[in-house]
Amino acid sequence: MKSLLSAVALAGLSEAALRFGCFKHQNGSYQQVPIMANDALPPGIQGGMTIYYTQQDFFSNGNQKITSFPKGFRMTAGKVTATSKYSKGLKFVCLQNKSTRFPELDEFPTQKCVGGIMTVHHFPACWDGKNIDSPDHQSHMYDTINDAFVNAGACPASHPVRVPQVAYETLWDTAKFNNMPWPTDGSQPFVLSYGDKKGFGTHADYMFGWKGDALQRAMDSSCMFNACENGRPLKSQQPAQMNACKVKSSVDEKLDGWLSELPGMGM
Ligand SMILES: *[C@@H]1O[C@H](CO)[C@@H](O)[C@H](O)[C@H]1NC(C)=O
Numbered sequence: 566m567k568s569l570l571s572a573v574a575l576a577g578l579s580e581a582a583l584r585f586g587c588f589k590h591q592n593g594s595y596q597q598v599p600i601m602a603n604d605a606l607p608p609g610i611q612g613g614m615t616i617y618y619t620q621q622d623f624f625s626n627g628n629q630k631i632t633s634f635p636k637g638f639r640m641t642a643g644k645v646t647a648t649s650k651y652s653k654g655l656k657f658v659c660l661q662n663k664s665t666r667f668p669e670l671d672e673f674p675t676q677k678c679v680g681g682i683m684t685v686h687h688f689p690a691c692w693d694g695k696n697i698d699s700p701d702h703q704s705h706m707y708d709t710i711n712d713a714f715v716n717a718g719a720c721p722a723s724h725p726v727r728v729p730q731v732a733y734e735t736l737w738d739t740a741k742f743n744n745m746p747w748p749t750d751g752s753q754p755f756v757l758s759y760g761d762k763k764g765f766g767t768h769a770d771y772m773f774g775w776k777g778d779a780l781q782r783a784m785d786s787s788c789m790f791n792a793c794e795n796g797r798p799l800k801s802q803q804p805a806q807m808n809a810c811k812v813k814s815s816v817d818e819k820l821d822g823w824l825s826e827l828p829g830m831g832m
């Protein structure tokens with residue numbers, strides 16, 4: 566059987582904003598947790614996220630029409646202020662290795678994960694067909710997510726247009742902190758930079774950025790994963806080109822080394 570991650574889904578141009586993850590040391594200082602490359606992607610890629618656009622699931626493209634997002638389209642998943650489970654699509658995986666995909670958890674694992682921790686953001690798959698954005702960046706979409714990487718159900722009349730199911734995977738190299746002293750009260754030491762120790766406030770932004778009708782052509786094609794490359798119908802970049810395509814950091818705070826406060830807390 567094909568391992569879920571032996572196959573890369575279509576990774577296109579898009580933009581995501583993820584907050585920094587930190588390890589809280591017993592003396593109260595923080596260190597940033599680096600992200601690492603997924604093993605589904607070609608070797609040599611430095612960090613980054615893996616972005617999936619699935620028509621149905623990992624095993625079939627199905628046969629329903631999937632409509633590409635239009636130019637200028639945006640949406641978000643999750644809410645930074647959430648203190649309980651916000652959406653079915655926001656998940657965490659305690660990695661044994663980079664191919665671990667189950668079980669998916671609703672909050673940060675509390676045990677030490679030898680392969681790190683993966684954050685998964687599944688976006689909604691039904692669009693109202695009219696608005697490329699909305700004031701809360703979410704109400705133009707309808708969340709049909711059944712479960713991780715499971716086909717979205719039928720779209721409701723209010724949001725009738727079935728769009729690609731977008732999912733982000735981010736792998737955090739938390740394992741490098743497993744030999745440091747951990748809290749003795751059974752809690753886990755990782756915290757998102759806005760002070761979230763549970764992960765309920767995890768969130769992601771999506772901005773459509775595919776060239777021309779490339780995404781629509783991919784959705785109309787029966788190709789899956791790497792078989793979509795080499796002009797059938799997409800072109801892919803080599804790792805060196807991918808690594809060179811970086812967004813300049815817009816963070817104006819110190820992030821390396823020992824931090825006395827969480828970055829982004831306005832202190
Ligand atoms: C915690 O320990 C590190 C390493 O010794 C040190 O750099 C940092 O300043 C300490 N933090 C506090 C709050 O004492």
Ligand SMILES: *[C@@H]1O[C@H](CO)[C@@H](O)[C@H](O)[C@H]1NC(C)=O
Nearest residue numbers: 660661662663664665666667
């Ligand atoms: C990775 O971990 C999974 C369990 O999450 C296990 O089934 C699989 O065999 C492991 N793969 C390797 C290469 O060790």
